[in-house]
Amino acid sequence: MMQRIELPEVERAVHGLRLRGHALYLQPRGRPPLGFLAHARGARPVLPERTVATAATIALLESAQPRALRRAAPLSASWGQSFALGSLRLTVHPAGHVLGSAQLRCQADGLDLVYAADIGGAGTRASSTAEPREQLTCETLVIRALYGSPRYVFAPREELLERARAFVEKTRSEGRTPVLIAAALGAAQDLVKHLGERGLVLRLHAAVYRACQVYVAQGVALPGFARLDEEGDAVLVPPTVRLDRLRLGETRICALSGRALDGPLPGDEAIPLSDHAGFDELLEYALRSGARHVLAIEGHADELARALRGKGVQAMALREHHQLDLPGI
Structure with a gap:
């Protein structure tokens, strides 16, 4: 029955x-x-x-x-x-x-x-x-x-954020611009916080920059971020942005998304960082x-x-x- x-x-x-x-x-x-x-x-x-x-x-x-x-x-x-x-x-x-x-x-x-x-x-x-x-x-x-x-099944967040930091450091040592692609809310702020606390300044797309300003106004400490047209150590943009319009010179690209567990994402490296x-x-x-x-x-x-x-x-x-x-x- x-x-x-x-x-x-x-x-x-x-x-x-x-x-x-x-x-x-x-x-x-x-x-x-x-x-x-x-x-x-x-x-x-x-x-x-x-x-x-x-x-x-x-x-x-x-x-x-x-x-x-x-x-x-x-x-x-x-x-x-x-x-x-x-x-x-x-x-x-x-x-x-x-x-x-x-x-x-x-x-x-x-x-x-x-x-x-x-x-x-x-x-x-x-x-x-x-x-x-x-x-x-x-x-x-x-x-x-x-x-x-x-x-x-995702790895500990600190481990994944450290992988992003290592990507930035390696790319900068090669004389190229590190580009991180991540969701404008969530992953982006965790990246800003983790890398900023380690002395790295992220140049942010306008949508990410506005969101970070709200986070700070809500009491979240976010060191080390700047506008896209200002000085910094790496660029952070949401997935919807067309990079060819930003004129960043020679770059290496790292995509951060839980979908990285499905297989390669566009770019040079992919990290399964999910919110x-x-x-x-x-x-x-x-x-x-x-x-x-x-x-x-x-x-x-x-x-x-x-x-x-x-x-x-x-x-x-x-x-x-x-x-x-x-x-x-």
Whole structure:
């Protein structure tokens, strides 16, 4: 007899992932009346009419997307302080992904759900510029599985940052310009901090420079960064930049991304530096949450859900268009 599977407390709706029976979108797309923004990285140019986010996320959006933010009526949420929104009680907790990144606890009659969104690493894999990730417990856990495949297990962050420093030093000794390619939020600030504390000044693309200014205003110490047209020891740009337009002379390029575990990336060297938790950390987080139901979304959701079911947890993968990956079906 097939085991009966309970449907989750979330659903795919016209504007993204929504709490079933409530107006709150956890992963909003377009402009719904109410949505939660877990972090500022990759934020869409159109935000919900009312957007729940942390103060740091709002500050980063104000710097990068001021027009979108002005139309969003942001609702600033403080760490660990519950507040009511309609019939829901909501609380944000640090996710450890980038500065201001948050997990959202949603409580109501019969509902105890944590939307963990994009959690970062912990312990030796934790970011030095994001708030330390909190481990939450709940009845239902919704977690993004970007690196939810067993092949994504990352080395300690210090080791990877040291590899970036060695790349910079070696390239400079050859008389060439070191170019680091990394996400404008998260990896970029960890690189600025690690290399800056070792006497190296990074010349930053405008998007990275603005983000670093917000980090500093939020109390994160970031020594050793300058504008792209100023003096420095290495250049740091996001992946979207066309390097041929920067006129940097003779360069060596190092790409920093968790995708480096998939194989070579464009450039001379690749380092698997990720702001997201790897497979083993996602698995451990879900198990330690004590959740009776786990819903894995996006990325390698199928593989993470399968691994959790192997540990005795009722887990499912939610795909686009309302499709659920149910065991036995």
